[in-house]
Amino acid sequence: MIETINAVIEEVKAIQKDRSMEPEAFRMKYLAKKGLITNFFQEFKSVPNEQKREYGQVINTLKNLAEDVYGALKADAGSSAAGTRIEDPTKRTESLGFGQKHPISSVRDEIIEIFSRVGFDVSEGPEIEDDWHNFSALNFPEEHPARDMQDTFFVAKDPDWALRTHTSSVQVRAMEKQQPPIRTISPGRVFRNEAISTRSHCMFHQIEGLYIDKDVSFADLKQMIQYFADSFFGKDTKIRLRPSYFPFTEPSAEVDIYWGLENEIDYRITKGTGWLEIMGCGMVDPNVLSACGIDPEVYSGYAFGMGIERIAMNRYQIPDLRMYFENDIRFLQLFESGL
Numbered sequence: 001m002i003e004t005i006n007a008v009i010e011e012v013k014a015i016q017k018d019r020s021m022e023p024e025a026f027r028m029k030y031l032a033k034k035g036l037i038t039n040f041f042q043e044f045k046s047v048p049n050e051q052k053r054e055y056g057q058v059i060n061t062l063k064n065l066a067e068d069v070y071g072a073l074k075a076d077a078g079s080s081a082a083g084t085r086i087e088d089p090t091k092r093t094e095s096l097g098f099g100q101k102h103p104i105s106s107v108r109d110e111i112i113e114i115f116s117r118v119g120f121d122v123s124e125g126p127e128i129e130d131d132w133h134n135f136s137a138l139n140f141p142e143e144h145p146a147r148d149m150q151d152t153f154f155v156a157k158d159p160d161w162a163l164r165t166h167t168s169s170v171q172v173r174a175m176e177k178q179q180p181p182i183r184t185i186s187p188g189r190v191f192r193n194e195a196i197s198t199r200s201h202c203m204f205h206q207i208e209g210l211y212i213d214k215d216v217s218f219a220d221l222k223q224m225i226q227y228f229a230d231s232f233f234g235k236d237t238k239i240r241l242r243p244s245y246f247p248f249t250e251p252s253a254e255v256d257i258y259w260g261l262e263n264e265i266d267y268r269i270t271k272g273t274g275w276l277e278i279m280g281c282g283m284v285d286p287n288v289l290s291a292c293g294i295d296p297e298v299y300s301g302y303a304f305g306m307g308i309e310r311i312a313m314n315r316y317q318i319p320d321l322r323m324y325f326e327n328d329i330r331f332l333q334l335f336e337s338g339l
């Protein structure tokens with residue numbers, strides 16, 4: 001018996017030398033449940049007692065050797081065929097790099113940083129809002145056509161609850177909670193029932209700002225916008241304010257920055273004027289202050305609001321607003337450098 005095992009050991013050593021066997025065939029012959037080695041182990045009980053020790057040693061030698069040879073044969077098979085065989089198909093072949101911030105998050109954080117340098121805090125509020133905070137407190141009278149300026153998604157046909165159409169609702173909550181001085185910005189997602197196109201989407205991000213104190217004037221507002229334009233778009237950025245209308249501010253204005261008209265892209269994004277609209281702003285309407293429990297005889301304030309997608313689109317020359325929401329890795333990788 002022991003001689004038989006020794007003969008098998010020699011056989012396996014020969015295979016080890018010339019690697020002449022497929023690993024699976026080797027396993028079946030020697031190591032599998034019905035293989036030779038298992039067989040030798042099963043015969044152990046019928047071996048006479050005085051031979052048991054030696055018998056045990058040789059089959060263990062054979063078993064260890066066979067396992068080594070099987071491993072070597074497998075490794076050979078893996079490295080042949082030009083390494084195309086992967087043992088574990090779920091194993092990663094290369095490490096994944098770190099991700100990077102979405103351009104909307106980068107721009108949002110940069111804007112927050114610019115305003116927090118001059119004392120603005122950040123406030124947040126719910127995305128599902130009641131009529132009071134989204135409209136009524138902001139001087140949108142019921143049935144007033146101004147409500148149509150922002151097409152609204154109502155929740156479950158209940159006219160009192162809707163997805164907020166702007167983050168001005170957060171500012172109402174800030175004013176209700178605290179007396180001036182208030183200096184806060186509210187970044188967040190907003191929703192409007194608009195057709196999806198290269199320039200608009202039913203969901204986008206805004207940052208709105210609010211400053212309320214004694215003797216806040218339009219000059220203060222203009223200075224803050226100039227500070228923002230210089231910080232975000234570059235020193236000495238030219239700005240201009242055009243009269244506009246919002247129910248919650250009086251007077252109201254749209255802000256343009258001078259972008260330039262040097263090439264075809266400038267023509268396209270500024271519609272041939274060189275000026276680019278970046279935000280709406282104005283002095284908070286006294287009706288809004290009263291509605292939020294702030295005395296308009298004592299306090300005044302300004303507000304402004306901008307769309308983050310638009311601002312980021314201009315800065316990075318992104319041609320289609322829908323790209324922000326598709327999570328296409330090739331688009332996101334463009335911003336890998338950390339912006």
Ligand code: PHE
Binds near residue numbers: 165168208281
């Ligand atoms: N809430 C306005 C909008 O969504 C933006 C705005 C904010 C305008 C504050 C003026 C003052 O269009």
